[in-house]
Amino acid sequence: MRTIAVVSGKGGAGKTTTALNLAAAFQRFGRESVVVDAHLRSPHIGILLGAANLPITLHDVLANGRSIFEAVYQHPSGVRFVPAALSGAASLSQLRQALQPLEGKAEKVILDTGYDEHTAAVLAASDEILVVTNPDLASVTGALQIIKEAEEHATVLGVVVNRTGSPYDMSKVNIEAMLEYPVLVEIPEHQDFRMAMHERAPLAALRSTGAIAAKYHALAELLI
Ligand SMILES: Nc1ncnc2c1ncn2[C@@H]1O[C@H](COP(=O)(O)OP(=O)(O)OP(=O)(O)O)[C@@H](O)[C@H]1O
Ligand SMILES: [Mg+2]
Numbered sequence: 001m002r003t004i005a006v007v008s009g010k011g012g013a014g015k016t017t018t019a020l021n022l023a024a025a026f027q028r029f030g031r032e033s034v035v036v037d038a039h040l041r042s043p044h045i046g047i048l049l050g051a052a053n054l055p056i057t058l059h060d061v062l063a064n065g066r067s068i069f070e071a072v073y074q075h076p077s078g079v080r081f082v083p084a085a086l087s088g089a090a091s092l093s094q095l096r097q098a099l100q101p102l103e104g105k106a107e108k109v110i111l112d113t114g115y116d117e118h119t120a121a122v123l124a125a126s127d128e129i130l131v132v133t134n135p136d137l138a139s140v141t142g143a144l145q146i147i148k149e150a151e152e153h154a155t156v157l158g159v160v161v162n163r164t165g166s167p168y169d170m171s172k173v174n175i176e177a178m179l180e181y182p183v184l185v186e187i188p189e190h191q192d193f194r195m196a197m198h199e200r201a202p203l204a205a206l207r208s209t210g211a212i213a214a215k216y217h218a219l220a221e222l223l224i
Pocket of ligand 2: 015016017039044112113
């Protein structure tokens with residue numbers, strides 16, 4: 001089992017979108033994965049998968065002694081996920097131990113994250129780090145900051161450049177030069193992500209033969 005944290009140095013870069021679509025891509029290859037909502041301040045995984053109010057969440061695992069298995073749910077696409085509670089405090093300092101029972105049951109645990117006071121604990125619970133950035137200087141600068149922090153804890157796998165397609169984008173070459181990690185995939189700005197949110201499903205599961213799904217499949221293949 002490998003735990004992959006999806007991180008960015010700036011809010012709204014596309015971490016949750018990446019985590020969900022990567023899980024759908026692993027699912028497509030028959031690889032067992034679980035997406036865990038470790039963005040406790042702004043948990044979106046349950047909402048985006050059409051299940052906003054589930055009885056047992058990551059909070060109950062971390063704070064109330066429930067087993068992680070009680071908090072794993074399955075979306076109709078097959079994507080398995082652990083939601084976080086929309087309110088209530090919890091510490092992520094025991095996250096790695098909380099996830100340990102998934103060993104042998106999941107090949108990949110994908111952590112959706114925020115960039116906040118929980119970041120250090122999430123990084124410490126991770127084996128691998130996937131960095132999401134937008135192709136602009138502010139976002140890439142933020143990515144550089146979190147990469148420096150992440151390198152102390154885990155293996156940085158590379159970079160997902162999300163929302164590409166503007167003539168003013170930073171180039172892949174420049175992003176790689178600045179971050180010193182490879183760009184694994186570039187995901188274009190596309191209105192279908194809004195459609196997928198409306199349908200409460202990962203885009204790569206809804207349009208599994210489309211061009212964007214193919215990009216997430218290619219990303220998953222690099223990470224398998
Ligand atoms: N490639 C894209 N094209 C169009 N819209 C996108 C794309 N990627 C993400 N979005 C949209 O941008 C918004 C932010 O994306 P997302 O929630 O994945 O970011 P995040 O990094 O998880 O944000 P937060 O820091 O708040 O957790 C969402 O509405 C999402 O649907
Ligand atoms: Mg998010």
